[in-house]
Amino acid sequence: MLYLQVDKVWYMHTRTIREQLLDYAQTLIMLRGYNGFSYRDLSELVGVKTSSIHYYFPSKEDLVFEAVNVYSSEILAELYAIDPSQPAHLRLDRYTRLFSKALGEGDQICLCGMLAADMASLPEHVRQAVQSFFRSNETWLGKLLTEGRKQGTLVVSGSPEAAGRVLFASFQGAVIASRLFGVKTRLEEVTQAYRAL
Amino acid sequence: MLYLQVDKVWYMHTRTIREQLLDYAQTLIMLRGYNGFSYRDLSELVGVKTSSIHYYFPSKEDLVFEAVNVYSSEILAELYAIDPSQPAHLRLDRYTRLFSKALGEGDQICLCGMLAADMASLPEHVRQAVQSFFRSNETWLGKLLTEGRKQGTLVVSGSPEAAGRVLFASFQGAVIASRLFGVKTRLEEVTQAYRAL
DNA sequence: GTCTATAAACGGATAGAC
DNA sequence: GTCTATCCGTTTATAGAC
Numbered sequence: 272m273l274y275l276q277v278d279k280v281w282y283m284h285t286r287t288i289r290e291q292l293l294d295y296a297q298t299l300i301m302l303r304g305y306n307g308f309s310y311r312d313l314s315e316l317v318g319v320k321t322s323s324i325h326y327y328f329p330s331k332e333d334l335v336f337e338a339v340n341v342y343s344s345e346i347l348a349e350l351y352a353i354d355p356s357q358p359a360h361l362r363l364d365r366y367t368r369l370f371s372k373a374l375g376e377g378d379q380i381c382l383c384g385m386l387a388a389d390m391a392s393l394p395e396h397v398r399q400a401v402q403s404f405f406r407s408n409e410t411w412l413g414k415l416l417t418e419g420r421k422q423g424t425l426v427v428s429g430s431p432e433a434a435g436r437v438l439f440a441s442f443q444g445a446v447i448a449s450r451l452f453g454v455k456t457r458l459e460e461v462t463q464a465y466r467a468l
Numbered sequence: 469m470l471y472l473q474v475d476k477v478w479y480m481h482t483r484t485i486r487e488q489l490l491d492y493a494q495t496l497i498m499l500r501g502y503n504g505f506s507y508r509d510l511s512e513l514v515g516v517k518t519s520s521i522h523y524y525f526p527s528k529e530d531l532v533f534e535a536v537n538v539y540s541s542e543i544l545a546e547l548y549a550i551d552p553s554q555p556a557h558l559r560l561d562r563y564t565r566l567f568s569k570a571l572g573e574g575d576q577i578c579l580c581g582m583l584a585a586d587m588a589s590l591p592e593h594v595r596q597a598v599q600s601f602f603r604s605n606e607t608w609l610g611k612l613l614t615e616g617r618k619q620g621t622l623v624v625s626g627s628p629e630a631a632g633r634v635l636f637a638s639f640q641g642a643v644i645a646s647r648l649f650g651v652k653t654r655l656e657e658v659t660q661a662y663r664a665l
Numbered sequence: 666g667t668c669t670a671t672a673a674a675c676g677g678a679t680a681g682a683c
Numbered sequence: 684g685t686c687t688a689t690c691c692g693t694t695t696a697t698a699g700a701c
Contacts, residue, residue, distance in 0.1 A: 303588045306503035314692060323667050380585060388577060388585040388650045391500045402648060428623060433657045437638055441644055444637025451584045451599060460630045520685050522678065
Protein backbone atom coordinates (compact mmCIF):
# COMPACT_ATOMS: atom_id res chain seq x y z
CA MET A 272 0.00 0.00 0.00
CA LEU A 273 1.32 3.44 -0.94
CA TYR A 274 0.83 6.80 0.75
CA LEU A 275 0.85 10.18 -1.00
CA GLN A 276 1.40 13.60 0.48
CA VAL A 277 -1.19 16.08 -0.85
CA ASP A 278 -1.67 19.54 0.72
CA LYS A 279 0.48 18.57 3.70
CA VAL A 280 -1.79 15.65 4.56
CA TRP A 281 -1.07 11.94 4.13
CA TYR A 282 -3.83 10.03 2.39
CA MET A 283 -4.00 6.31 2.06
CA HIS A 284 -3.63 5.57 -1.55
CA THR A 285 -5.45 2.95 -3.60
CA ARG A 286 -3.21 2.00 -6.48
CA THR A 287 -3.55 4.13 -9.59
CA ILE A 288 -4.30 2.55 -12.94
CA ARG A 289 -0.71 3.14 -13.89
CA GLU A 290 0.57 1.34 -10.80
CA GLN A 291 -1.80 -1.56 -11.36
CA LEU A 292 -0.64 -1.87 -14.95
CA LEU A 293 3.00 -1.99 -13.90
CA ASP A 294 2.22 -4.46 -11.17
CA TYR A 295 0.34 -6.89 -13.40
CA ALA A 296 2.90 -6.44 -16.16
CA GLN A 297 5.60 -7.58 -13.75
CA THR A 298 3.58 -10.65 -12.78
CA LEU A 299 2.79 -11.55 -16.38
CA ILE A 300 6.43 -11.23 -17.46
CA MET A 301 7.51 -13.47 -14.58
CA LEU A 302 4.83 -15.98 -15.58
CA ARG A 303 4.99 -16.06 -19.36
CA GLY A 304 7.80 -13.79 -20.56
CA TYR A 305 7.84 -10.73 -22.80
CA ASN A 306 6.34 -12.46 -25.83
CA GLY A 307 3.85 -14.41 -23.74
CA PHE A 308 1.49 -11.66 -22.63
CA SER A 309 -0.46 -8.92 -24.40
CA TYR A 310 -2.10 -5.57 -23.79
CA ARG A 311 -5.38 -7.49 -23.85
CA ASP A 312 -4.27 -9.61 -20.87
CA LEU A 313 -3.46 -6.45 -18.94
CA SER A 314 -6.68 -4.86 -20.11
CA GLU A 315 -8.76 -7.67 -18.62
CA LEU A 316 -6.80 -7.75 -15.35
CA VAL A 317 -6.98 -4.02 -14.67
CA GLY A 318 -10.36 -3.32 -16.23
CA VAL A 319 -9.47 -0.69 -18.81
CA LYS A 320 -9.40 -0.89 -22.59
CA THR A 321 -6.13 -1.62 -24.37
CA SER A 322 -6.11 1.87 -25.89
CA SER A 323 -6.01 3.32 -22.37
CA ILE A 324 -2.86 1.32 -21.66
CA HIS A 325 -1.20 3.06 -24.60
CA TYR A 326 -1.94 6.36 -22.89
CA TYR A 327 0.38 5.36 -20.04
CA PHE A 328 2.82 3.23 -22.02
CA PRO A 329 2.88 4.19 -25.71
CA SER A 330 4.65 0.98 -26.68
CA LYS A 331 5.15 -2.42 -25.10
CA GLU A 332 8.86 -1.67 -24.92
CA ASP A 333 8.11 1.39 -22.80
CA LEU A 334 6.05 -0.79 -20.49
CA VAL A 335 8.68 -3.49 -20.06
CA PHE A 336 11.43 -0.89 -19.56
CA GLU A 337 9.54 0.72 -16.72
CA ALA A 338 8.58 -2.66 -15.28
CA VAL A 339 12.15 -3.86 -15.09
CA ASN A 340 13.28 -0.60 -13.48
CA VAL A 341 10.57 -0.77 -10.82
CA TYR A 342 11.31 -4.43 -10.16
CA SER A 343 15.04 -3.81 -9.94
CA SER A 344 14.64 -0.84 -7.57
CA GLU A 345 12.36 -2.77 -5.25
CA ILE A 346 14.52 -5.88 -5.04
CA LEU A 347 17.77 -3.95 -4.65
CA ALA A 348 16.22 -1.83 -1.91
CA GLU A 349 15.34 -4.99 0.02
CA LEU A 350 18.81 -6.36 -0.70
CA TYR A 351 20.64 -3.30 0.62
CA ALA A 352 18.33 -3.23 3.63
CA ILE A 353 19.82 -6.51 4.87
CA ASP A 354 21.72 -5.70 8.05
CA PRO A 355 25.45 -5.78 7.17
CA SER A 356 26.43 -6.45 10.76
CA GLN A 357 24.80 -9.88 10.65
CA PRO A 358 27.02 -12.95 10.04
CA ALA A 359 27.47 -13.67 6.34
CA HIS A 360 25.80 -17.07 6.39
CA LEU A 361 22.65 -15.56 7.93
CA ARG A 362 22.60 -12.84 5.31
CA LEU A 363 22.86 -15.55 2.66
CA ASP A 364 19.77 -17.16 4.16
CA ARG A 365 18.00 -13.79 3.97
CA TYR A 366 19.01 -13.45 0.33
CA THR A 367 17.69 -16.93 -0.42
CA ARG A 368 14.32 -16.06 1.08
CA LEU A 369 14.30 -12.79 -0.86
CA PHE A 370 15.01 -14.63 -4.10
CA SER A 371 12.38 -17.25 -3.28
CA LYS A 372 9.70 -14.56 -3.43
CA ALA A 373 10.23 -14.45 -7.20
CA LEU A 374 8.58 -17.88 -7.36
CA GLY A 375 5.25 -16.36 -6.31
CA GLU A 376 2.67 -19.15 -6.13
CA GLY A 377 5.32 -21.46 -7.58
CA ASP A 378 4.57 -20.46 -11.16
CA GLN A 379 6.94 -17.52 -11.64
CA ILE A 380 10.66 -16.89 -12.09
CA CYS A 381 12.82 -13.80 -11.56
CA LEU A 382 11.71 -11.01 -13.90
CA CYS A 383 15.29 -10.23 -14.91
CA GLY A 384 16.11 -13.89 -15.47
CA MET A 385 13.07 -14.13 -17.72
CA LEU A 386 13.96 -10.98 -19.66
CA ALA A 387 17.54 -12.21 -19.99
CA ALA A 388 16.10 -15.30 -21.69
CA ASP A 389 13.91 -13.08 -23.90
CA MET A 390 16.75 -10.65 -24.61
CA ALA A 391 16.76 -11.28 -28.38
CA SER A 392 13.30 -9.66 -28.54
CA LEU A 393 14.21 -6.60 -26.48
CA PRO A 394 15.83 -3.20 -27.16
CA GLU A 395 19.25 -2.17 -25.95
CA HIS A 396 18.14 -0.03 -23.02
CA VAL A 397 16.24 -2.96 -21.53
CA ARG A 398 19.37 -5.08 -21.86
CA GLN A 399 21.30 -2.48 -19.93
CA ALA A 400 18.70 -2.37 -17.16
CA VAL A 401 18.82 -6.16 -16.83
CA GLN A 402 22.62 -6.16 -16.90
CA SER A 403 22.59 -3.56 -14.12
CA PHE A 404 20.37 -5.78 -11.97
CA PHE A 405 22.63 -8.78 -12.56
CA ARG A 406 25.77 -6.82 -11.71
CA SER A 407 24.33 -5.41 -8.49
CA ASN A 408 23.36 -8.88 -7.28
CA GLU A 409 26.65 -10.43 -8.35
CA THR A 410 28.70 -7.75 -6.61
CA TRP A 411 26.66 -7.96 -3.43
CA LEU A 412 26.97 -11.75 -3.33
CA GLY A 413 30.70 -11.54 -4.06
CA LYS A 414 31.29 -9.34 -1.04
CA LEU A 415 29.08 -11.56 1.09
CA LEU A 416 31.08 -14.65 0.14
CA THR A 417 34.36 -12.89 0.94
CA GLU A 418 33.15 -12.06 4.43
CA GLY A 419 31.73 -15.53 4.88
CA ARG A 420 35.10 -17.04 4.09
CA LYS A 421 36.77 -14.66 6.53
CA GLN A 422 34.24 -15.64 9.21
CA GLY A 423 34.71 -19.33 8.42
CA THR A 424 31.02 -20.00 7.80
CA LEU A 425 31.00 -20.11 3.97
CA VAL A 426 33.12 -22.08 1.51
CA VAL A 427 34.38 -20.16 -1.52
CA SER A 428 37.12 -20.75 -4.07
CA GLY A 429 38.67 -18.34 -6.53
CA SER A 430 38.10 -14.61 -6.80
CA PRO A 431 35.12 -13.14 -4.90
CA GLU A 432 33.89 -11.44 -8.08
CA ALA A 433 33.75 -14.68 -10.06
CA ALA A 434 32.25 -16.54 -7.10
CA GLY A 435 29.50 -13.92 -6.85
CA ARG A 436 28.69 -14.34 -10.54
CA VAL A 437 28.58 -18.12 -10.22
CA LEU A 438 26.38 -17.98 -7.13
CA PHE A 439 23.91 -15.60 -8.78
CA ALA A 440 23.78 -17.86 -11.84
CA SER A 441 23.01 -20.77 -9.50
CA PHE A 442 20.07 -18.87 -8.03
CA GLN A 443 18.73 -17.95 -11.45
CA GLY A 444 19.02 -21.55 -12.63
CA ALA A 445 17.58 -22.85 -9.39
CA VAL A 446 14.43 -20.74 -9.54
CA ILE A 447 13.81 -21.94 -13.11
CA ALA A 448 14.28 -25.57 -12.06
CA SER A 449 12.16 -24.98 -8.98
CA ARG A 450 9.20 -23.97 -11.12
CA LEU A 451 9.90 -26.68 -13.70
CA PHE A 452 9.65 -29.43 -11.08
CA GLY A 453 7.11 -27.75 -8.85
CA VAL A 454 9.33 -27.88 -5.77
CA LYS A 455 10.55 -25.16 -3.41
CA THR A 456 13.77 -26.82 -2.25
CA ARG A 457 16.07 -25.88 -5.10
CA LEU A 458 16.98 -22.46 -3.76
CA GLU A 459 17.92 -23.84 -0.36
CA GLU A 460 20.12 -26.46 -1.99
CA VAL A 461 22.17 -23.62 -3.48
CA THR A 462 22.66 -22.03 -0.08
CA GLN A 463 23.48 -25.39 1.43
CA ALA A 464 26.24 -25.97 -1.11
CA TYR A 465 28.13 -22.91 0.17
CA ARG A 466 27.83 -23.63 3.86
CA ALA A 467 30.95 -24.69 5.76
CA LEU A 468 30.57 -27.89 7.79
CA MET B 469 25.73 -34.36 -42.33
CA LEU B 470 23.60 -37.50 -42.42
CA TYR B 471 24.02 -40.68 -44.40
CA LEU B 472 21.23 -43.01 -45.58
CA GLN B 473 21.43 -46.60 -46.72
CA VAL B 474 19.41 -47.15 -49.91
CA ASP B 475 19.70 -50.35 -51.99
CA LYS B 476 22.75 -51.47 -50.01
CA VAL B 477 24.63 -48.30 -50.94
CA TRP B 478 25.45 -45.31 -48.71
CA TYR B 479 24.50 -41.99 -50.23
CA MET B 480 25.43 -38.65 -48.81
CA HIS B 481 22.25 -37.07 -47.71
CA THR B 482 21.20 -33.48 -48.07
CA ARG B 483 18.88 -32.66 -45.20
CA THR B 484 15.20 -33.29 -45.82
CA ILE B 485 12.70 -30.47 -45.40
CA ARG B 486 11.61 -32.07 -42.17
CA GLU B 487 15.15 -32.14 -40.82
CA GLN B 488 15.72 -28.53 -41.83
CA LEU B 489 12.51 -27.48 -40.10
CA LEU B 490 13.52 -29.19 -36.88
CA ASP B 491 17.01 -27.73 -37.11
CA TYR B 492 15.86 -24.16 -37.62
CA ALA B 493 13.14 -24.58 -35.01
CA GLN B 494 15.81 -25.53 -32.47
CA THR B 495 17.87 -22.49 -33.37
CA LEU B 496 14.89 -20.13 -33.21
CA ILE B 497 13.80 -21.46 -29.82
CA MET B 498 17.33 -21.03 -28.46
CA LEU B 499 17.36 -17.49 -29.85
CA ARG B 500 13.91 -16.13 -29.08
CA GLY B 501 11.93 -18.73 -27.15
CA TYR B 502 8.69 -20.54 -27.90
CA ASN B 503 6.55 -17.40 -28.16
CA GLY B 504 9.23 -15.52 -30.07
CA PHE B 505 9.15 -17.32 -33.41
CA SER B 506 6.48 -18.26 -35.93
CA TYR B 507 5.75 -20.65 -38.75
CA ARG B 508 6.42 -17.69 -41.02
CA ASP B 509 9.98 -17.38 -39.70
CA LEU B 510 10.55 -21.06 -40.40
CA SER B 511 8.88 -20.73 -43.77
CA GLU B 512 11.32 -18.04 -44.88
CA LEU B 513 14.37 -19.87 -43.55
CA VAL B 514 13.57 -23.22 -45.17
CA GLY B 515 11.87 -21.93 -48.30
CA VAL B 516 8.49 -23.64 -48.03
CA LYS B 517 5.06 -22.17 -47.34
CA THR B 518 3.70 -22.23 -43.80
CA SER B 519 0.97 -24.69 -44.85
CA SER B 520 3.69 -27.16 -45.80
CA ILE B 521 5.11 -26.95 -42.28
CA HIS B 522 1.71 -28.01 -40.95
CA TYR B 523 2.05 -31.15 -43.09
CA TYR B 524 5.06 -32.22 -41.02
CA PHE B 525 4.02 -30.68 -37.71
CA PRO B 526 0.24 -30.21 -37.45
CA SER B 527 0.58 -27.84 -34.50
CA LYS B 528 3.34 -25.71 -33.05
CA GLU B 529 3.22 -27.86 -29.93
CA ASP B 530 4.00 -30.92 -32.05
CA LEU B 531 6.98 -29.08 -33.51
CA VAL B 532 8.41 -27.98 -30.17
CA PHE B 533 7.87 -31.44 -28.67
CA GLU B 534 9.87 -33.08 -31.43
CA ALA B 535 12.49 -30.33 -31.30
CA VAL B 536 13.12 -30.81 -27.59
CA ASN B 537 13.35 -34.57 -28.00
CA VAL B 538 15.86 -34.34 -30.84
CA TYR B 539 17.89 -31.75 -28.92
CA SER B 540 17.83 -33.83 -25.75
CA SER B 541 18.87 -37.03 -27.55
CA GLU B 542 21.78 -35.35 -29.30
CA ILE B 543 23.16 -33.63 -26.22
CA LEU B 544 22.76 -36.68 -23.99
CA ALA B 545 24.46 -38.86 -26.61
CA GLU B 546 27.47 -36.54 -26.55
CA LEU B 547 27.34 -36.48 -22.77
CA TYR B 548 27.34 -40.26 -22.39
CA ALA B 549 30.10 -40.51 -24.99
CA ILE B 550 32.50 -38.76 -22.62
CA ASP B 551 35.12 -41.34 -21.64
CA PRO B 552 34.31 -42.42 -18.04
CA SER B 553 37.90 -43.55 -17.44
CA GLN B 554 39.13 -39.95 -17.68
CA PRO B 555 39.75 -38.01 -14.46
CA ALA B 556 36.64 -36.23 -13.21
CA HIS B 557 38.03 -32.71 -13.53
CA LEU B 558 38.86 -33.30 -17.20
CA ARG B 559 35.38 -34.65 -17.83
CA LEU B 560 33.99 -31.50 -16.22
CA ASP B 561 36.01 -29.45 -18.71
CA ARG B 562 34.54 -31.56 -21.53
CA TYR B 563 31.04 -30.94 -20.17
CA THR B 564 31.72 -27.20 -20.01
CA ARG B 565 32.77 -27.15 -23.67
CA LEU B 566 29.69 -29.20 -24.57
CA PHE B 567 27.42 -26.77 -22.76
CA SER B 568 29.21 -23.80 -24.36
CA LYS B 569 28.02 -24.98 -27.76
CA ALA B 570 24.52 -23.92 -26.74
CA LEU B 571 25.71 -20.31 -27.01
CA GLY B 572 26.07 -20.66 -30.79
CA GLU B 573 27.33 -17.36 -32.17
CA GLY B 574 26.89 -15.94 -28.68
CA ASP B 575 23.21 -15.18 -29.17
CA GLN B 576 21.61 -18.43 -27.97
CA ILE B 577 20.96 -20.25 -24.71
CA CYS B 578 20.25 -23.91 -23.91
CA LEU B 579 17.01 -25.01 -25.59
CA CYS B 580 15.77 -26.70 -22.43
CA GLY B 581 16.68 -23.73 -20.28
CA MET B 582 14.69 -21.53 -22.64
CA LEU B 583 11.69 -23.85 -22.67
CA ALA B 584 11.85 -24.09 -18.88
CA ALA B 585 11.50 -20.29 -18.81
CA ASP B 586 8.61 -20.53 -21.30
CA MET B 587 6.99 -23.44 -19.45
CA ALA B 588 3.77 -21.57 -18.63
CA SER B 589 2.98 -21.53 -22.38
CA LEU B 590 3.69 -25.22 -22.97
CA PRO B 591 1.75 -28.49 -22.62
CA GLU B 592 2.46 -31.14 -20.03
CA HIS B 593 4.34 -33.59 -22.28
CA VAL B 594 6.85 -30.87 -23.19
CA ARG B 595 7.36 -30.18 -19.49
CA GLN B 596 8.13 -33.84 -18.94
CA ALA B 597 10.63 -33.90 -21.80
CA VAL B 598 12.41 -30.84 -20.38
CA GLN B 599 12.34 -32.33 -16.87
CA SER B 600 13.89 -35.50 -18.24
CA PHE B 601 16.74 -33.52 -19.82
CA PHE B 602 17.35 -31.65 -16.57
CA ARG B 603 17.36 -34.87 -14.52
CA SER B 604 19.80 -36.64 -16.85
CA ASN B 605 22.26 -33.76 -16.66
CA GLU B 606 21.87 -33.36 -12.92
CA THR B 607 22.42 -37.04 -12.26
CA TRP B 608 25.44 -37.23 -14.55
CA LEU B 609 26.99 -34.17 -12.90
CA GLY B 610 26.23 -35.54 -9.44
CA LYS B 611 28.16 -38.74 -10.14
CA LEU B 612 30.99 -36.75 -11.70
CA LEU B 613 31.32 -34.59 -8.60
CA THR B 614 31.37 -37.64 -6.34
CA GLU B 615 34.25 -39.14 -8.28
CA GLY B 616 36.03 -35.79 -8.40
CA ARG B 617 35.87 -35.58 -4.63
CA LYS B 618 37.19 -39.12 -4.33
CA GLN B 619 40.04 -38.25 -6.70
CA GLY B 620 40.74 -35.04 -4.81
CA THR B 621 40.43 -32.80 -7.86
CA LEU B 622 36.98 -31.31 -7.27
CA VAL B 623 35.47 -29.58 -4.23
CA VAL B 624 31.93 -30.62 -3.31
CA SER B 625 29.81 -30.26 -0.21
CA GLY B 626 26.59 -32.03 0.73
CA SER B 627 24.90 -34.87 -1.10
CA PRO B 628 26.08 -35.63 -4.64
CA GLU B 629 22.50 -35.43 -5.93
CA ALA B 630 21.94 -31.93 -4.58
CA ALA B 631 25.40 -30.84 -5.72
CA GLY B 632 24.63 -32.06 -9.25
CA ARG B 633 21.39 -30.06 -9.28
CA VAL B 634 23.14 -26.92 -8.08
CA LEU B 635 25.95 -27.31 -10.61
CA PHE B 636 23.50 -27.75 -13.49
CA ALA B 637 21.57 -24.70 -12.34
CA SER B 638 24.85 -22.77 -12.35
CA PHE B 639 25.48 -23.75 -15.96
CA GLN B 640 21.97 -22.76 -17.01
CA GLY B 641 22.27 -19.41 -15.27
CA ALA B 642 25.79 -18.91 -16.62
CA VAL B 643 24.82 -19.41 -20.26
CA ILE B 644 22.01 -16.87 -19.85
CA ALA B 645 24.40 -14.36 -18.27
CA SER B 646 27.00 -15.14 -20.91
CA ARG B 647 24.64 -14.07 -23.67
CA LEU B 648 23.32 -11.11 -21.66
CA PHE B 649 26.80 -9.63 -21.30
CA GLY B 650 28.20 -10.86 -24.58
CA VAL B 651 31.08 -12.74 -22.96
CA LYS B 652 32.19 -16.36 -23.17
CA THR B 653 33.90 -16.64 -19.79
CA ARG B 654 30.89 -17.31 -17.57
CA LEU B 655 30.81 -21.05 -18.18
CA GLU B 656 34.47 -21.48 -17.32
CA GLU B 657 34.01 -19.53 -14.11
CA VAL B 658 31.52 -22.19 -13.02
CA THR B 659 34.02 -24.96 -13.66
CA GLN B 660 36.73 -22.98 -11.91
CA ALA B 661 34.61 -22.65 -8.78
CA TYR B 662 34.59 -26.45 -8.33
CA ARG B 663 38.28 -27.05 -8.90
CA ALA B 664 40.40 -28.07 -5.92
CA LEU B 665 43.53 -25.95 -5.44
C1' DG C 666 -8.09 9.81 -18.99
C1' DT C 667 -11.06 6.68 -21.06
C1' DC C 668 -13.69 5.26 -24.56
C1' DT C 669 -15.19 3.51 -29.56
C1' DA C 670 -13.66 2.46 -33.83
C1' DT C 671 -10.40 1.06 -36.83
C1' DA C 672 -6.15 0.06 -38.98
C1' DA C 673 -2.71 -3.15 -40.66
C1' DA C 674 0.01 -6.79 -39.80
C1' DC C 675 0.63 -11.28 -37.78
C1' DG C 676 -0.76 -15.77 -35.46
C1' DG C 677 -1.75 -20.77 -36.05
C1' DA C 678 -4.46 -23.57 -38.70
C1' DT C 679 -7.44 -25.87 -42.60
C1' DA C 680 -9.50 -27.11 -47.30
C1' DG C 681 -8.70 -28.54 -51.55
C1' DA C 682 -6.22 -28.31 -56.15
C1' DC C 683 -2.15 -30.11 -58.33
C1' DG D 684 4.37 -33.04 -50.53
C1' DT D 685 3.62 -28.51 -51.84
C1' DC D 686 0.95 -25.03 -53.21
C1' DT D 687 -2.97 -21.21 -53.26
C1' DA D 688 -6.51 -19.39 -50.93
C1' DT D 689 -8.75 -18.49 -46.98
C1' DC D 690 -10.44 -18.43 -42.10
C1' DC D 691 -10.63 -16.07 -38.00
C1' DG D 692 -8.85 -14.61 -33.88
C1' DT D 693 -4.92 -11.74 -31.98
C1' DT D 694 -1.62 -8.05 -31.64
C1' DT D 695 0.26 -3.53 -31.31
C1' DA D 696 -0.95 0.85 -32.25
C1' DT D 697 -3.51 5.29 -33.71
C1' DA D 698 -7.38 8.77 -34.45
C1' DG D 699 -10.77 11.19 -32.57
C1' DA D 700 -15.11 11.72 -29.69
C1' DC D 701 -16.45 12.49 -24.92
